[in-house]
Amino acid sequence: MPDEDARLLRELHDQHAQAVWRYVVHLTGDRAMADDVVQETLLRAWRKPAVLDQSQQSARAWLFTVARNIVIDDKRSAHSQHEFGTDTLPERPSQDDGADAVLDAWLVSDALAELSDEHRAVIVHAYYGGRSIAEISRELDIPEGTVKSRLHYGLRAMRLALQERGVTER
The missing domain is CATH 1.10.1740 (Rna Polymerase Sigma Factor; Chain: A)
Structure with missing residues (x-):
């Protein structure tokens, strides 16, 4: 100027x-x-x-x-036609009502259902059962290397299934 x-x-x-x-x-x-x-x-x-x-x-x-x-x-x-202002914010729940946990569990359950039986079994034993690689190997009667491989590829498939449902990494 x-x-x-x-x-x-x-x-x-x-x-x-x-x-x-x-x-x-x-x-x-x-x-x-x-x-x-x-x-x-x-x-x-x-x-x-x-x-x-x-x-x-x-x-x-x-x-x-x-x-x-x-x-x-x-x-x-x-x-301006469709919005209006307010001086008060909407109420927030004072305590966790558990709805988020239920929805998360539902998403995970849906994603698990898409996995192969072998991948699902290894993931469930490891994450829900809290078992080690050696324990999973004994319980499912498969080699430890196979457990590690199925766990790796199962988690990858799980991540993709969750992304398809709109879940993003933080």
Whole structure:
């Protein structure tokens, strides 16, 4: 921005921003929105250098018109039509109701059902039974290397099955 344009924009801000802000607060009752509208109005003035060259009276009228149009556009927008603000936040449960644990168990159970019998057996013995590789090997009568391999590939398949259900890694 040339120095002259910057000076004119600063002058425009100094002379009219407060009046435009009060006007928007009067229209909306929302001080935060008024800040945003004034900023957007001045941004539009900066993008349209012809406004900077106008007389003070016509520049002021242009600023008020633009601010009013921004407020109208915001009120007509979808977010304004379908959302409403509130001063109170929704209540959060004071204690864990266990719903998350139930849903997690359901997801894991569904994912386990997709695995082969061999992979599922090794995972269930290791994670739900708390057994070591050697114990799983003895109980399922398979070599320890096979237990490790099935555990590795079973967990990979499990991860994919969970990702298909929308579960992501943290």
